[in-house]
Amino acid sequence: MAVILLVLLLLLPGSSPMIGAAADEEREHTIVATSLLETKAACSGHMVAPPQNTTWVPLSLSHGSCSPWSHGSKPSLAELLRQDQLRVDDIQMRVSDDKRRMAPCEVTVLNHGPVTDVKLGSPRRASSELQLSIDPAATGGGGSSLQQGVTQTVLVDTASDVPWVQCHPQTSSYDPASSATYAAFSCNSPACRGLGPYAAGCINNQCQYSVTYADGSSTAGTYSSDRLTIGRRAVSSNFQFGCSRAERGSFGGRRSSGVMGLGGGTESLVSQTAATHGNVFSYCIPKPSAKGFFVLGVPRRAASRFVVTPMLRDPRVPTFYRVLLRAITVNGQRLNVPARAAAGAMVMDSRTIVTRLPPTAYQALRAAFRNSMSMYRAAPPNGALDTCYDFTGVATIRLPRIALVFDRNAVVELDPSGILLNSCLAFASNGNDRMAGILGNVQQQRIEVLYDVGGGAVGFRRGAC
Template identity: 65%
Template sequence: MTTVTPPANVSWVPLDFQHGPCSSSDSNAAAAAGVQPSLVDLLRQDQLRADDVQRRLQSPNSTYDESKGQAGTSGETDTSYQAKVRAQWGSRTRNRPTNEKQQGSQVSIDPAATSGDGGLLPGVIQTVVLDTASDVAWVQCVPCPVPPCHPQTDTFYDPTNSGTYAAFPCNSPACRQLGPYANGCINNQCQYRVTYPDGSSTSGTYSSDLLTLNPTTRVSNFQFGCSHVDQGNFDTQTAGIMALGGGPESLASQTAATYGSVFAYCLPPTASYLGFFVLGAPRVAASRFVVTPMLRDPRVPTFYRVLLRDIVVAGQRLNVAPAVFAAGSVLDSRTAITRLPPTAYQALRAAFRSRMSTYRMAAPKGILDTCYDFTGVRSVKVPRIALVFDRNAAVELDPSGILFNGCLAFAANADDRMAGILGNVQQQTIEVVYDVGGGAVGFRRNAC
């Protein structure tokens, strides 16, 4: 495993890919042995994810209709490359104090270390998936019988063992701001529900507790879903989701006052490498980043978008008409394959195939229609590809972000009017900085 060195005095958290031999969970034997979700399942789930993003963009006020969902027929719900981190949920005290903040919804950041703080003892480690296109963070909570909850490698979080846990009352500001995620009230405890593209869902009590990101960074009164019911199949390596979207419920929004509405991550090129996740501005010279404006739509505050202007293949611009990219591109940490307007994708495909003509083409694989048979090929040379965003912010992709299972790692949307999606395959090795407060996105190559 290749490691990266954390900078001093920042909220740095190591990040790795789900299902990889470098996985931070304890159930790595299967992944290390090569037991992976099938490519068919991965691409099917990835298409469901992309379809859901498009649906929410086109119908901002709609809610998910489970009757129209496409439940997976096999495999896991979350089978695409997933960036995951480990965080500590809750705390233990020898004498549990009265929690005076139960009626409120304020969040504070405590930079002190967890050890030696008035008898406060560590909580439990939970492995969660980073999701920039969702708002409500959640983990499975006791009681959580299996089924309907899914098995997980980490010890289940038990709120009754935490001295800092509190369920939000139904009349609390935190409960009232849940909006489409609200799910009624039980025993004066606020209930939430989140649904996902394949019809799976999580529901339970909307709560708060201490979240410890690393030994020096803690988020007091962190608001999250305490899940007691999971419908659908979820991956056993993870306990839930760490939401980073633009809604008020996300980790990014809850910590905005302290970290200036800035967070960043770097996704590793393969599961044998580590990346990182950071709250706050990066401790790297600004000159090392290329920056483009962040686009936001108040009707769909969850999403962060950028404006793609052109694509460069082997030094040659495709010169796609600017109108083709007018809808912008959503930055998504969980969609694997980048989606482009059909006109742009066809131009990219033609240029890529032209420069890969010395290799044998293979049959398409699901949504991937430009695939190659590299059997017997000792070294594969792919043409350089760069994405050019607004203000001439050109980002050259790492070679790992160009091919996926021997195929060009891009796919086409249904039509040019739909927004693109910048998937996590293309983001690999690039530090992506979300400066939400400043309305900008920064990219730094070869960061992990």
């Protein structure tokens, strides 16, 4: 009921003051210090005070200063963009009308994106002792606030369904044999029968799963269940996930524990917890030097703080959440792009880095951006990023305001950190105007993105982290 009321309020005409305010958006440039666009070596922490939400957990970019991997080697921008294109190719293949290309595989490599910590499992000890650790104030469908389990750093992925973690006792922190609540699904269980294209047979009457990614890497193991804790709340006592015992390709040597699939498929965390957490989640992807957050369930923010647009779903590819992009504005001026080539239905993806636009829309955006940035020295292109600048010796930049206008006049102005990537315009062109657009995580920075899956809406709240 809470979700239904939230969505009704969100979709009421004029219910959000931000929509009206966006219509009167200032047309001036944003003055930004170049130092603020650089990734700092030290983590600056949370830019906004964390709310008291039981399923609220910090989130960081995997190669940012606040990441648990911040002291390790980082891939080059060229390598990240190469991997990003593989992921884009896979998403566009799966949403294509060409059924021959809709392979039953997940998305691409795991080297970039937002990461967060969850806890999996519970220690083996006497049931009477276990009962003492339950918070008596915890009530309702969220489970207890039992602080147990092994911390797992997982990639937050809205374009995949199957959650999985590494289950190598010798090399990973999670050992299913040490958890009192772990169980492998039998081969004739409903969970196993429902795996569809991810089913991989049976070993010793234990259900096996397999996920193959676009670059040929894969994960495989036993489909299992265990207690999952997010923040201060055990959100599921029977969380279904892949207990991975074999990774191939780009997973080798990674420090990630696995992937938290948040897609629209039945296997995802969101679908599994729909009855208890309303089929709702949100996140705020931070700047590389700061921390954001992930929340499972309805956020404790007034509905009027979000601008909202309908969520589009395709039953042929239920994994993806899409929104309809109507227009793009630069310094308050709407780009002159024919409606049929504006952008159309865009896939929301937490892991794609750079937003992809149809060529017609991208070329109009690029022309307006270059015109607004003509006072700065141009720099050579960097992979798919063809509009780059040399800001050496420049203390401040007059950065044009860019806003995305979604269906129902949901106007979302990008944060300055969501416009440039390594001094390049952080947008790229698709191969043709018919290919699906993708909203990448650079453009989502510092915006809380709310996915009300049950209510069919996507909300945006600027300056959230």
